[in-house]
Amino acid sequence: xxxxxxxxxxxxxxxxxxxxxxxxxxxxxxxxxxxxxxxxxxxxxxxxxxxxxxxxxxxxxxxxxxxxxxxxxxxxxxxxxxxxxxxxxxxxxxxxxxxxxxxxx
Amino acid sequence: xxxxxxxxxxxxxxxxxxxxxxxxxxxxxxxxxxxxxxxxxxxxxxxxxxxxxxxxxxxxxxxxxxxxxxxxxxxxxxxxxxxxxxxxxxxxxxxxxxxxxxxxxxxxxxxxxxxxxxxxxxxxxxxxxxxxxxxxxxxxxxxxxxxxxxxxxxxxxxxxxxxxxxxxxx
Numbered sequence: 314x315x316x317x318x319x320x321x322x323x324x325x326x327x328x329x330x331x332x333x334x335x336x337x338x339x340x341x342x343x344x345x346x347x348x349x350x351x352x353x354x355x356x357x358x359x360x361x362x363x364x365x366x367x368x369x370x371x372x373x374x375x376x377x378x379x380x381x382x383x384x385x386x387x388x389x390x391x392x393x394x395x396x397x398x399x400x401x402x403x404x405x406x407x408x409x410x411x412x413x414x415x416x417x418x
Numbered sequence: 419x420x421x422x423x424x425x426x427x428x429x430x431x432x433x434x435x436x437x438x439x440x441x442x443x444x445x446x447x448x449x450x451x452x453x454x455x456x457x458x459x460x461x462x463x464x465x466x467x468x469x470x471x472x473x474x475x476x477x478x479x480x481x482x483x484x485x486x487x488x489x490x491x492x493x494x495x496x497x498x499x500x501x502x503x504x505x506x507x508x509x510x511x512x513x514x515x516x517x518x519x520x521x522x523x524x525x526x527x528x529x530x531x532x533x534x535x536x537x538x539x540x541x542x543x544x545x546x547x548x549x550x551x552x553x554x555x556x557x558x559x560x561x562x563x564x565x566x567x568x569x570x571x572x573x574x575x576x577x578x579x580x581x582x583x584x585x586x587x588x
């Protein structure tokens with residue numbers, strides 16, 4: 314049964330995943346890999362919502378629907394981010410965040 | 419150890435292992451494939467928690483849609499054989515320290531807090547319930563976010579076409 318696994322185990326897994334995503338966000342320099350780190354972060358938040366929904370409020374579906382909407386927003390975000398990345402690549406011929414600094418003061 | 423626990427440890431181990439590989443791999447296409455594995459194992463966690471519709475959405479939209487989009491943009495913008503230069507030791511150590519401190523603090527707070535869980539017979543919300551709540555405007559209805567998200571998706575679609583479009587040559 315599910316009750317053999319405490320809720321905090323799910324939360325620990327999603328916390329670790331969140332901070333691994335932060336680590337990637339801090340150390341990566343390629344724009345697409347930064348985007349992948351952001352996807353990791355969003356995904357870990359989803360696990361939190363779903364686990365809370367199942368363990369604390371099993372007869373309501375708030376966490377479930379929140380996760381659905383987060384997935385939709387993540388899809389929109391990825392589409393716009395990739396459009397921006399392609400546009401940047403067309404202008405500068407690379408997508409390294411440290412070499413795209415025209416607007417830096 | 420029951421089958422449930424075994425599945426949980428398998429999925430969470432896969433999630434953690436492939437997350438680390440996603441952010442540390444020096445070949446970008448491999449990082450994208452590791453991200454795919456992370457998302458599929460997350461769908462496994464949703465199946466385990468008995469939210470089958472959500473798991474299916476995760477598989478089709480995240481693992482099927484977003485990862486394919488990312489792989490396409492990788493193929494458009496970088497050379498496959500190219501490896502990233504290793505990151506500087508100083509940057510790596512300081513990022514790892516900050517991340518470890520944050521993770522430790524959060525995990526201590528989580529383990530310290532007693533959640534009063536009420537997990538009963540875990541039943542899968544059926545499609546009829548999901549569909550009617552998405553379109554209902556009563557209590558526990560989600561028609562407003564549903565409509566807002568449809569406009570957001572339309573706006574994002576138009577915006578990405580406009581941004582990625584080739585500029586007119588003068």
